[in-house]
Amino acid sequence: MAINKRLFLLLFSFLYTITCFSQILEPVKWDSEIEKISDTEYDLIFNANIDEGWYIYSQFKIEEDGFAPQTLFVFENKGDNYKLVGKASEPSVGAVYDKIFEENVVKFKSQATFKQRILVLNSELKQIEVFVEYQTCDNAKCIPGDYAFKINLDGSKALKEAVSPDQRSQQLSKELKLNITGWDKYQKQDVEEKSNFSIFILGFLGGLIALLTPCVFPMIPLTVSFFTKSSGDSKKGIFNSILYGFFIFLIYVLLSIPFHFLESLDPGILNSISTNVTLNIIFFIIFIAFAFSFFGYFELTLPQSWSAAMDSRANKIGGFIGVFFMALTLAIVSFSCTGPILGTLLGSSLTADGGAMQLSMGMGGFGLALALPFTLFAMFPKWLNSLPKSGGWLNTVKVVLGFIELALALKFLSNADLVEHWGLLKREIFIGLWIVIGIGLIIYLFGKIKFPHDGPLQKLGKGRIYTGILVIAFVVYLIPGLTNTKHANLKLLSGFPPPMFYSLYDKASECPLDLNCSKDWKEGLAKAKAENKPILLDFTGWACVNCRKMEEQVWSTSEVYDILNEEYIIISLYVDDKKELREAEQFQYLRANGTIKNIETIGDKWATLQTINFQNNSQPYYVLLNHDLELLNTTNAYEPNAEAYLEWLTTGLNNFKSQSEDSEFKFGN
Numbered sequence: 001m002a003i004n005k006r007l008f009l010l011l012f013s014f015l016y017t018i019t020c021f022s023q024i025l026e027p028v029k030w031d032s033e034i035e036k037i038s039d040t041e042y043d044l045i046f047n048a049n050i051d052e053g054w055y056i057y058s059q060f061k062i063e064e065d066g067f068a069p070q071t072l073f074v075f076e077n078k079g080d081n082y083k084l085v086g087k088a089s090e091p092s093v094g095a096v097y098d099k100i101f102e103e104n105v106v107k108f109k110s111q112a113t114f115k116q117r118i119l120v121l122n123s124e125l126k127q128i129e130v131f132v133e134y135q136t137c138d139n140a141k142c143i144p145g146d147y148a149f150k151i152n153l154d155g156s157k158a159l160k161e162a163v164s165p166d167q168r169s170q171q172l173s174k175e176l177k178l179n180i181t182g183w184d185k186y187q188k189q190d191v192e193e194k195s196n197f198s199i200f201i202l203g204f205l206g207g208l209i210a211l212l213t214p215c216v217f218p219m220i221p222l223t224v225s226f227f228t229k230s231s232g233d234s235k236k237g238i239f240n241s242i243l244y245g246f247f248i249f250l251i252y253v254l255l256s257i258p259f260h261f262l263e264s265l266d267p268g269i270l271n272s273i274s275t276n277v278t279l280n281i282i283f284f285i286i287f288i289a290f291a292f293s294f295f296g297y298f299e300l301t302l303p304q305s306w307s308a309a310m311d312s313r314a315n316k317i318g319g320f321i322g323v324f325f326m327a328l329t330l331a332i333v334s335f336s337c338t339g340p341i342l343g344t345l346l347g348s349s350l351t352a353d354g355g356a357m358q359l360s361m362g363m364g365g366f367g368l369a370l371a372l373p374f375t376l377f378a379m380f381p382k383w384l385n386s387l388p389k390s391g392g393w394l395n396t397v398k399v400v401l402g403f404i405e406l407a408l409a410l411k412f413l414s415n416a417d418l419v420e421h422w423g424l425l426k427r428e429i430f431i432g433l434w435i436v437i438g439i440g441l442i443i444y445l446f447g448k449i450k451f452p453h454d455g456p457l458q459k460l461g462k463g464r465i466y467t468g469i470l471v472i473a474f475v476v477y478l479i480p481g482l483t484n485t486k487h488a489n490l491k492l493l494s495g496f497p498p499p500m501f502y503s504l505y506d507k508a509s510e511c512p513l514d515l516n517c518s519k520d521w522k523e524g525l526a527k528a529k530a531e532n533k534p535i536l537l538d539f540t541g542w543a544c545v546n547c548r549k550m551e552e553q554v555w556s557t558s559e560v561y562d563i564l565n566e567e568y569i570i571i572s573l574y575v576d577d578k579k580e581l582r583e584a585e586q587f588q589y590l591r592a593n594g595t596i597k598n599i600e601t602i603g604d605k606w607a608t609l610q611t612i613n614f615q616n617n618s619q620p621y622y623v624l625l626n627h628d629l630e631l632l633n634t635t636n637a638y639e640p641n642a643e644a645y646l647e648w649l650t651t652g653l654n655n656f657k658s659q660s661e662d663s664e665f666k667f668g669n
Contacts, residue, residue, distance in 0.1 A: 027054035027136045030147045034155055037117070041085070044151060046073070046114040046132065053527075058106035059088060059114070062095050066103040069135040069142075073116065076129040088116040120153070122140045127152050172587040172599070176609045180623075181528075182631030203362035207369025210338045212397045222374050238379055240323055245371035247327035252342075252367030270507040277578065280416040280543075285410035294402030296395070296453035298493055304451075341401070342366065355402050392455045393463065399451050400467065405442040407434055414498055418542035419603070424591040427498045431481040431490075434497075438475040494552040495545030513561065514549035517570035521609065524571030530625045532645045534656040536568045537623040539610045541576040541603075546638045550645075557642040563649050573606035575619060582606065624652035632656050 033045040048056060059071050073088055091112055098105045118128070130149040135142050210216055291596050293299060331338070342363075410425070410433055417425045443449050445468035447457045480487035481497065484505040490497065501507045501514065511517035517538075518524030528535045540547040554560055564570060579602050580586075589597045589608055611617050614635065624632035632652035639645045 024329060027051040027138075027143065028056060028134070028144075029146060030132065030149070032130075032149045032151050034151050034153065036153075037156070040120045042118050042120065042153060044116045044118060044128065044130065046116075046130070048108070048112040048114070049133075050108065050110055050112065050136065052110070054136050055107045055109045055138075056112060056134050056136050058093075058108070060102040061104070062106065066105070068098060068103055068105045069174070071114070071132065071134040073114065074131040074133070075116075075154045076131060077117075080120045081125045082120045082128065083434060085117040085119050088114050089643065090114050103472070114224060125153065133154055165616070172585070175588050176589070178609070178613050178629050180613055180625070180629050180631065186631045186634045195363075199358045200361040202366040202368045203365025204550055205365075206341045206362075207366040209397070209401065210341050210370060211373060211466070213338075213394060213401075216370070217339070220377060241379070242375050243323045244327055245375035247324045248330065248371040248374070249364065249367035251327055252363045252370070253360060255342075258362045259359055261373050277416045277420055280412045283412040284409050287405050287412065291402040291405035291409065294398045294405060296399070297451075338370075352515065373500070392457075395451075395453045395455075396464065400441065402451075403437055405443070407437050411436070411496060415543040418498060418502065419576050421579060426504045427488075427496060427500060427502050428482050431478055432498045433477050435475055435482075438471055438478065442471050445471065449659050489552055491553050491556070495548035499542075499548060500552065511570070511572065513556055514610055515555070515561075515565055515570055517572045519574065521571060521573065521606075524569055525627070526571040528571075531569065532660070533567060533569045533622075534632055534653060535625040535627075536564065536570045537625060538570055538572040539606065539619050539621040539623075540572050541619045542574055543576055544619045549640065550620050550638065554640065557646075559647050560642055560649065563653065565614070565634045567653050568649070573609065574636070575603050575607035575610060575617075577602040577606070579603075622654075626656055626659055630659075632659075 027050060029049045031047050031049075035043040035045065037043060050056060055531040056071055057069050059073070061068070061070065075084065078084070083657070091108055092109060093106055095104045095106050097103070098107070119538045127618070128151045130151065131146065132149070133144075133146045135144050137143075181364060211220075220663060222528070285560070410430060414425045414430055440449075444451075446462045447460060447464075450457075477492070478490065481490045481493075482488075499512060501510050501512065507514060510519075518527055524535065555564060580600060581602060581604075585605075586598075586600050589599050591597060597604070597608060599608060607617065614621065614623065616635075618637065620638055626632060633648055636648055639648070
């Protein structure tokens with residue numbers, strides 16, 4: 001029962017954290033009071049105001065071996081300063097059975113007051129610091145939280161005096177709050193990542209490719225034979241193979257759970273990680289290492305003791321748990337082939353805009369593709385006869401993947417280059433390097449160069465020839481990207497090369513498609529008022545793949561381009577720009593939960609502006625506004641349908657003109 005409960009809680013944790021990935025939720029608001037009992041005794045009072053539908057848990061467990069979270073108060077500066085008198089009190093509420101954790105718990109709704117008496121030992125003590133850790137849950141999800149209190153013994157409001165930024169910070173923080181109106185007309189769009197299914201399919205394709213590597217492919221007939229023969233019962237063998245496939249899928253999905261916890265603690269953290277210069281350089285180096293591993297110059301493997309230990313446990317334990325350890329053994333043994341593919345999936349998910357959710361979808365697709373053959377071939381063992389025999393073609397697959405890893409490595413170097421504005425990998429240089437890598441792959445496929453694990457090539461197989469032709473076509477497609485013409489827009493690759501305005505050629509502006517845009521909020525607003533045009537507020541990023549897709553595939557269509565160029569003022573705010581603000585513009589922003597965010601870069605400023613005004617931190621994110629900051633339409637996100645995006649822009653423009661006419665009419669009367 002205990003094992004089942006732990007598995008349930010692990011899966012439950014995964015389910016509730018993935019629901020929190022794009023919206024910022026703070027269901028609990030904390031404040032504090034202090035009551036003086038005597039010259040040396042005080043009551044510290046902590047009030048939790050809880051949103052409707054949410055609740056927090058008690059400080060105390062009802063069941064000793066229970067798993068339900070507890071509310072925990074940590075008193076920081078005790079010692080010789082003061083001591084606690086008894087335990088902290090809390091509302092007297094009866095225990096209820098919690099279906100989620102399958103145990104009796106005490107939990108509080110709406111409002112909860114916690115009180116702790118202290119005895120002061122140091123007469124010089126002026127302030128007490130307390131830290132609370134808790135989880136708040138509704139019927140669908142839980143969110144971990146914490147809050148820091150600083151309480152003055154004289155009863156003055158210590159929180160603001162202790163942690164509020166200075167007056168300059170307060171003024172600059174106020175400027176980030178735009179007071180957007182019109183939400184009653186146009187409801188805030190719940191931004192769902194429309195590319196989640198696409199990343200699932202890409203993960204699935206990655207899993208299929210992994211099946212064709214030397215580490216996995218030979219395992220299929222061996223494992224299927226084990227299940228169908230060792231059980232002596234065909235039905236039991238099929239059941240075990242299905243269970244084996246499920247555990248493979250589960251293992252890869254569970255690998256994404258830590259990223260959901262990170263994202264639930266700070267919704268913007270994955271965006272910060274994905275655009276972190278150091279991390280992107282590390283990814284670049286890792287991918288180069290992956291490439292040379294695939295080329296056969298060395299092997300990247302997990303310690304052999306791990307796989308031996310897992311295999312031993314699988315043999316000893318048997319049953320469900322034994323099958324699980326068999327699946328875990330496969331994941332470890334196959335790492336030298338699956339690791340680089342999983343690294344690609346991890347890197348592309350973090351640098352995309354769906355963050356942890358996209359990573360889970362991709363890992364799920366990968367695990368499903370890897371698991372299906374073991375289940376299907378056990379159900380239909382005659383299909384094994386149709387499998388091709390292992391041979392040199394498996395190594396060819398690995399080498400081809402090595403060239404792909406080289407090309408992908410450049411994407412991470414490009415991300416670092418873009419956000420820091422180094423100018424090392426301009427668009428044409430990036431595309432030129434891809435062409436060189438493509439030519440190298442063509443030479444390999446046609447047998448002109450060999451790698452360490454390649455055997456003698458008797459003749460070119462159809463697979464090599466067809467793949468070579470595809471790569472030749474791809475290289476030819478890349479060549480116009482080196483030019484300064486309209487054909488340089490490689491729409492099929494939007495998001496991978498740097499933006500078109502990040503070029504060796506002189507461009508009219510540093511804006512997408514040479515459109516007239518502003519990269520500063522105040523400057524853009526003033527321009528919109530001067531030209532009497534509506535605003536397209538564009539939250540974007542240098543390393544944002546979907547942003548490039550929108551610009552190069554949707555904005556580039558003639559009708560969308562014309563309405564953007566002639567009718568709108570575009571304000572493009574890059575949330576990942578690492579360029580530092582001037583010292584006078586840097587400040588500290590006090591979040592609602594009492595923590596402070598240092599606003600040091602341009603990206604910090606615009607990311608915070610998006611979060612506090614739109615409770616959203618995904619890109620691209622589009623808002624149509626008039627000069628009074630009133631919404632002209634619903635907010636919008638990644639919309640690959642150019643006609644739908646045009647209709648959205650046109651509706652906003654018509655609403656702007658209608659409002660302008662109404663204003664003129666009222667003024668005239």
